[in-house]
Amino acid sequence: MDTQKLVSMRIQQLCAEHGYNINSLARQAGIPPTTLKNIIYGKSHNPGIVTIKLICDGLGISIYDFFDNSQFKSKVPEDVD
Numbered sequence: 001m002d003t004q005k006l007v008s009m010r011i012q013q014l015c016a017e018h019g020y021n022i023n024s025l026a027r028q029a030g031i032p033p034t035t036l037k038n039i040i041y042g043k044s045h046n047p048g049i050v051t052i053k054l055i056c057d058g059l060g061i062s063i064y065d066f067f068d069n070s071q072f073k074s075k076v077p078e079d080v081d
Contacts, residue, residue, distance in 0.1 A: 004045050
């Protein structure tokens with residue numbers, strides 16, 4: 001599974017755990033809902049670390065907590081073209 005899909009799945013998982021929908025998380029994170037939707041639905045293939053940090057802040061977690069997941073830990077590096 002590619003990293004973009006893992007990030008999308010992780011955001012959705014954390015939203016469910018924290019009781020957020022896309023719009024409420026975007027509001028908490030201080031980012032436009034379209035930005036979050038583009039990440040979740042695969043239109044943004046490379047969300048920046050600052051955006052991920054804002055999402056984490058909105059969820060009340062650290063970046064470490066975001067990536068502290070078995071799927072990220074077992075992720076095989078991707079080829080960069």
